Amino acid sequence: MCSHITEQAVTVGSAKGPDGWITVDTATVYYDHPYHAPLEHSLNIDLVNAAEGAGTRVAIELSAESARALMRAIHAALAQGEDAHGG
Amino acid sequence: MYEGMIAETISHPGHKGDDIAAYSARPLGNGPAPGVVVIHHMPGWDEWTREVARKLAAHGYAALAPHLYSRLGPGSPDDVAARARASGGVADDQVVGDIGASIRFLRAQPSANGRAGMIGFCSGGRHAYLAACRLPDVDAAVDCWGGGVIVDDPAQLSEKRPVAPIDLTPELGCPLLGIFGNEDGNPTPDQVDRTEERLRGHDKVYEFHRYDGAGHGFFAVDRPAYRPQQATDGWSKVFGFYDRYLRAPAATR
Numbered sequence: 001m002c003s004h005i006t007e008q009a010v011t012v013g014s015a016k017g018p019d020g021w022i023t024v025d026t027a028t029v030y031y032d033h034p035y036h037a038p039l040e041h042s043l044n045i046d047l048v049n050a051a052e053g054a055g056t057r058v059a060i061e062l063s064a065e066s067a068r069a070l071m072r073a074i075h076a077a078l079a080q081g082e083d084a085h086g087g
Numbered sequence: 088m089y090e091g092m093i094a095e096t097i098s099h100p101g102h103k104g105d106d107i108a109a110y111s112a113r114p115l116g117n118g119p120a121p122g123v124v125v126i127h128h129m130p131g132w133d134e135w136t137r138e139v140a141r142k143l144a145a146h147g148y149a150a151l152a153p154h155l156y157s158r159l160g161p162g163s164p165d166d167v168a169a170r171a172r173a174s175g176g177v178a179d180d181q182v183v184g185d186i187g188a189s190i191r192f193l194r195a196q197p198s199a200n201g202r203a204g205m206i207g208f209c210s211g212g213r214h215a216y217l218a219a220c221r222l223p224d225v226d227a228a229v230d231c232w233g234g235g236v237i238v239d240d241p242a243q244l245s246e247k248r249p250v251a252p253i254d255l256t257p258e259l260g261c262p263l264l265g266i267f268g269n270e271d272g273n274p275t276p277d278q279v280d281r282t283e284e285r286l287r288g289h290d291k292v293y294e295f296h297r298y299d300g301a302g303h304g305f306f307a308v309d310r311p312a313y314r315p316q317q318a319t320d321g322w323s324k325v326f327g328f329y330d331r332y333l334r335a336p337a338a339t340r
């Protein structure tokens with residue numbers, strides 16, 4: 001399907017693309033057609049610097065299952081890391 | 088028989104005279120050739136869109152695919168599409184204006200036969216339905232699995248998309264062909280049925296074709312959704328429809 005359902009999050013950090021590191025201030029997240037991944041639908045994340053051009057972007061397209069696995073890994077890493085580092 | 092085409096990127100005035108990019112594919116020769124505007128899907132003005140334009144040209148149509156995200160560029164089509172997504176998509180008024188400008192551009196070509204239609208995929212199918220209702224000078228429209236023609240949740244309406252296209256059905260001014268997969272989730276088979284009921288209720292000229300074993304976007308040869316049998320039949324329906332309404336000398340609106 002093509003829907004306009006899109007979530008956004010403010011991000012503080014950096015991402016590395018083919019042209020090197022960029023500062024990313026926004027994550028656009030949606031579940032829709034991928035551009036590249038061989039899937040009918042994918043969980044897509046665009047990490048961008050909103051002030052830069054359209055090409056200043058690191059894009060991810062994941063299956064729903066692997067996106068959930070990634071979320072679990074992020075939660076686990078944050079919990080362990082913050083515990084270890086007193087975050 | 089000799090066959091040839093020219094396929095190239097061009098630019099032409101779009102909505103409000105804005106310069107927009109477009110991909111043109113047209114048969115070589117003096118024509119006359121009918122015109123078809125190719126309306127890209129939400130992932131953007133991509134390789135698939137260009138392939139469709141070339142396919143139409145190979146069948147004798149002058150195809151023009153306006154880059155509906157032109158104003159958000161420059162950049163690769165996927166990067167620009169990501170920007171469009173992040174900004175909530177493009178406004179219906181602007182899209183209809185761009186499509187109308189592309190139709191006028193096609194009609195103005197020396198090799199044009201004076202008739203022009205359109206085909207849209209996915210969100211472009213919705214745009215095709217919308218433009219067919221709002222533009223006075225379209226001779227035939229093809230909606231391929233356009234989601235959002237019916238809006239069941241009013242919260243989905245927005246400043247950029249303020250009206251559900253289905254509500255403009257009384258103004259539909261040209262024959263409409265619809266191609267749908269029965270396993271699609273947007274539009275669902277129920278929504279397709281309700282759209283057909285509305286068209287029938289307003290005595291519109293239309294034909295719908297529904298395919299079992301097919302979901303969304305089943306014409307796309309490079310996607311897992313591709314269904315060769317259904318797609319081959321679907322394309323034959325598209326070209327049969329255009330042959331009737333874009334090549335015929337007499338208007339059948």
